[in-house]
Amino acid sequence: MEKNRLEAFSDGVIAIIITIMVLELHVPRTADLAALAGLLPVFLSYVLSFIYVGIYWNNHHHLLHAAGRVSGGILWANLHLLFWLSLFPFATGWMGENHLAPTPTAAYGLILLMAAIAYKILQQAIIAREGRDSVLARAVGGDWKGRLSPLLYLAAVPLAFVNVWLASGIYVLVALLWLVPDRRIEKILENKETP
Amino acid sequence: MEKNRLEAFSDGVIAIIITIMVLELHVPRTADLAALAGLLPVFLSYVLSFIYVGIYWNNHHHLLHAAGRVSGGILWANLHLLFWLSLFPFATGWMGENHLAPTPTAAYGLILLMAAIAYKILQQAIIAREGRDSVLARAVGGDWKGRLSPLLYLAAVPLAFVNVWLASGIYVLVALLWLVPDRRIEKILENKETP
Amino acid sequence: MEKNRLEAFSDGVIAIIITIMVLELHVPRTADLAALAGLLPVFLSYVLSFIYVGIYWNNHHHLLHAAGRVSGGILWANLHLLFWLSLFPFATGWMGENHLAPTPTAAYGLILLMAAIAYKILQQAIIAREGRDSVLARAVGGDWKGRLSPLLYLAAVPLAFVNVWLASGIYVLVALLWLVPDRRIEKILENKETP
Amino acid sequence: MEKNRLEAFSDGVIAIIITIMVLELHVPRTADLAALAGLLPVFLSYVLSFIYVGIYWNNHHHLLHAAGRVSGGILWANLHLLFWLSLFPFATGWMGENHLAPTPTAAYGLILLMAAIAYKILQQAIIAREGRDSVLARAVGGDWKGRLSPLLYLAAVPLAFVNVWLASGIYVLVALLWLVPDRRIEKILENKETP
Numbered sequence: 001m002e003k004n005r006l007e008a009f010s011d012g013v014i015a016i017i018i019t020i021m022v023l024e025l026h027v028p029r030t031a032d033l034a035a036l037a038g039l040l041p042v043f044l045s046y047v048l049s050f051i052y053v054g055i056y057w058n059n060h061h062h063l064l065h066a067a068g069r070v071s072g073g074i075l076w077a078n079l080h081l082l083f084w085l086s087l088f089p090f091a092t093g094w095m096g097e098n099h100l101a102p103t104p105t106a107a108y109g110l111i112l113l114m115a116a117i118a119y120k121i122l123q124q125a126i127i128a129r130e131g132r133d134s135v136l137a138r139a140v141g142g143d144w145k146g147r148l149s150p151l152l153y154l155a156a157v158p159l160a161f162v163n164v165w166l167a168s169g170i171y172v173l174v175a176l177l178w179l180v181p182d183r184r185i186e187k188i189l190e191n192k193e194t195p
Numbered sequence: 196m197e198k199n200r201l202e203a204f205s206d207g208v209i210a211i212i213i214t215i216m217v218l219e220l221h222v223p224r225t226a227d228l229a230a231l232a233g234l235l236p237v238f239l240s241y242v243l244s245f246i247y248v249g250i251y252w253n254n255h256h257h258l259l260h261a262a263g264r265v266s267g268g269i270l271w272a273n274l275h276l277l278f279w280l281s282l283f284p285f286a287t288g289w290m291g292e293n294h295l296a297p298t299p300t301a302a303y304g305l306i307l308l309m310a311a312i313a314y315k316i317l318q319q320a321i322i323a324r325e326g327r328d329s330v331l332a333r334a335v336g337g338d339w340k341g342r343l344s345p346l347l348y349l350a351a352v353p354l355a356f357v358n359v360w361l362a363s364g365i366y367v368l369v370a371l372l373w374l375v376p377d378r379r380i381e382k383i384l385e386n387k388e389t390p
Numbered sequence: 391m392e393k394n395r396l397e398a399f400s401d402g403v404i405a406i407i408i409t410i411m412v413l414e415l416h417v418p419r420t421a422d423l424a425a426l427a428g429l430l431p432v433f434l435s436y437v438l439s440f441i442y443v444g445i446y447w448n449n450h451h452h453l454l455h456a457a458g459r460v461s462g463g464i465l466w467a468n469l470h471l472l473f474w475l476s477l478f479p480f481a482t483g484w485m486g487e488n489h490l491a492p493t494p495t496a497a498y499g500l501i502l503l504m505a506a507i508a509y510k511i512l513q514q515a516i517i518a519r520e521g522r523d524s525v526l527a528r529a530v531g532g533d534w535k536g537r538l539s540p541l542l543y544l545a546a547v548p549l550a551f552v553n554v555w556l557a558s559g560i561y562v563l564v565a566l567l568w569l570v571p572d573r574r575i576e577k578i579l580e581n582k583e584t585p
Numbered sequence: 586m587e588k589n590r591l592e593a594f595s596d597g598v599i600a601i602i603i604t605i606m607v608l609e610l611h612v613p614r615t616a617d618l619a620a621l622a623g624l625l626p627v628f629l630s631y632v633l634s635f636i637y638v639g640i641y642w643n644n645h646h647h648l649l650h651a652a653g654r655v656s657g658g659i660l661w662a663n664l665h666l667l668f669w670l671s672l673f674p675f676a677t678g679w680m681g682e683n684h685l686a687p688t689p690t691a692a693y694g695l696i697l698l699m700a701a702i703a704y705k706i707l708q709q710a711i712i713a714r715e716g717r718d719s720v721l722a723r724a725v726g727g728d729w730k731g732r733l734s735p736l737l738y739l740a741a742v743p744l745a746f747v748n749v750w751l752a753s754g755i756y757v758l759v760a761l762l763w764l765v766p767d768r769r770i771e772k773i774l775e776n777k778e779t780p
Contacts, residue, residue, distance in 0.1 A: 005202065005256060007590065012210030015597030019605065020214065022671045024222065027609065027678040031686035050671070054664045058657075061590060072253075076374070079249045086217045086245070093222040101226035179661070200397065200451060207405030215409065219417065267448075271569070274444045281412045281440070288417040296421035395592065395646060402600030410604065414612065462643075466764070469639045476607045476635070483612040491616035 024093030042096030049092040066136035081118040106160035113153035219288030237291030261331035276313040301355035308348035414483030432486030456526035471508040496550035503543035609678030627681030651721035666703040691745035698738035
């Protein structure tokens with residue numbers, strides 16, 4: 001299994017996910033500013049999800065960059081991640097169109113949580129193949145962001161039923177945490193290249 | 196005809212198919228759990244179809260990996276396969292939205308059957324070009340999964356009018372059979388590389 | 391301008407066009423065979439358009455294969471072709487949903503005509519750059535299919551208002567003519583490779 | 586970060602944007618010419634946006650061609666540009682369906698303005714990495730088009746509330762200005778190759 005076809009397929013799926021999300025931003029019937037104002041919650045959900053998918057694309061790139069050959073397990077772990085990412089447009093539209101009602105806001109967090117777990121599984125599948133001493137294994141050693149994010153999502157899901165602003169605030173916070181790309185792997189790789 | 200452009204095009208089409216299927220999961224108007232519960236049949240159909248398209252993408256990769264140059268016949272056999280795969284979102288949505296009613300469940304099986312036949316035709320077109328002694332021809336020699344699946348789909352189509360759970364159970368069973376990637380070609384190729 | 395990025399972009403657009411066309415095959419509300427029967431005209435239009443887009447993708451590949459570097463003119467001639475191809479889903483849906491009513495059937499022919507003209511312009515733009523003695527210039531010398539098709543489309547557009555079966559029969563006929571891939575360029579290229 | 590995966594992802598997103606825009610051209614219920622006439626404003630908006638996205642794809646190609654390695658900043662500047670481009674289908678549909686009403690026409694200009702600013706930021710991010718003496722830095726030195734366009738969009742937004750034809754005339758004018766691809770970088774690169 002060649003890695004580059006897996007990358008190309010994942011890029012294609014992620015590119016489609018990030019773009020069809022905008023279809024939830026339905027063209028309003030009326031032509032006034034009030035129509036735009038009504039779309040604001042959907043728009044803001046779209047911005048947040050766009051950033052999340054961008055983060056996943058970015059980190060996915062770094063992750064596969066650190067992988068050598070692709071096994072069947074890695075392939076299905078990757079499809080599993082793409083499955084949860086493919087639910088982002090649905091979760092984004094549901095949360096946005098209902099103006100951050102508790103259930104959709106919790107559902108959004110659940111999808112984020114599942115995607116985070118799927119990413120972790122993919123990471124483990126690659127490490128299992130590359131070995132415990134591999135660049136990747138060492139790079140994710142101190143992966144506090146990767147450990148903290150699922151816990152924050154897990155907290156946000158029940159919190160959505162208490163206060164949706166708390167839950168959505170957590171989603172924004174985690175996105176900001178990750179906006180800085182995962183330079184750890186990059187750094188170790190660079191160090192390796194220039195010994 | 197270069198193989199890699201055929202692969203890239205097929206990857207693109209399959210990536211779009213697997214992603215637009217999720218558009219059948221319409222964002223509900225209401226924001227409660229009952230709305231999600233009503234979507235469950237569509238969601239489960241989506242999961243099943245996602246796995247099927249993933250299986251096709253995976254096997255398609257192995258198949259083309261074993262092919263050398265691409266003839267006009269292979270190109271059209273490939274487009275023929277993509278045509279039936281492109282009907283998955285329709286069949287998935289129809290079956291899911293009607294909560295596994297007999298006719299849509301039978302139609303889903305029919306699309307699965309046609310895709311399986313199209314895959315077989317593509318396989319034969321490649322073998323016809325590569326020769327009876329090629330790696331691929333030997334690899335598919337004991338292809339019991341490839342022979343059994345169409346028979347099971349064929350049985351499931353009329354069974355859908357008797358009991359939809361039997362028919363859909365067959366679809367799930369075949370998917371599970373295939374979830375293990377087609378390692379035969381991989382193995383023979385590896386043996387060839389390390390003689 | 392590198393040719394491969396133009397190819398990749400065109401592949402992407404064509405892959406999306408061929409796949410979103412299926413979205414015009416709306417999932418019916420009811421679950422009986424009558425619902426499927428009602429979709430038959432849309433389905434047949436989809437099959438025809440799928441074949442047409444497949445033909446364009448195939449011939450486009452051969453055309454660009456014969457091109458060297460890509461100029462600004464070639465780039466825009468290519469985008470112009472993609473523009474008319476992008477209207478295939480609309481024309482297909484309109485013709486199918488109205489059960490081959492005269493105006494949509496004529497409109498379908500008009501889009502086919504415009505795409506054929508756009509293909510011709512792209513061909514000329516490449517020949518202009520490659521030179522009159524190039525492989526491509528010689529290959530299209532006896533291009534009777536490329537000359538006949540626009541004339542047939544041109545005849546079909548007014549014929550649609552007389553008899554839609556005549557017009558749609560012409561569309562099917564031209565598709566069958568082209569189903570055989572453009573082997574001329576292939577042959578000359580092969581002869582060149584094995585002198 | 587390898588440049589080619591960034592290019593491939595951007596190509597994918599832009600290919601999807603340019604193609605899903607056509608989905609705003611809803612298939613009319615009736616089959617007469619009047620139905621088509623009613624679609625004319627949406628169609629013309631689509632043509633204009635298709636040209637704009639084509640221009641962005643073309644210039645984006647030249648821009649990345651001039652870039653060396655890709656930093657995290659460049660990656661996010663690129664995603665930021667794709668974000669605004671992803672709003673083109675929405676803005677196009679809203680303007681077209683409301684027959685160039687003032688607010689949607691102004692909104693269209695605002696999206697054009699934001700995309701232009703995002704393009705500028707991406708350009709600066711690449712120059713920041715490549716250095717002030719780089720090919721790109723010199724190439725954009727006399728970038729009168731890049732400087733003029735945002736000013737024209739900025740003028741068009743309020744003008745849309747005075748006279749929509751003035752505003753949309755400006756959009757058409759800027760598109761025509763850019764239809765000529767950015768040959769400056771191309772030229773300097775060519776000079777470099779043939780010293």
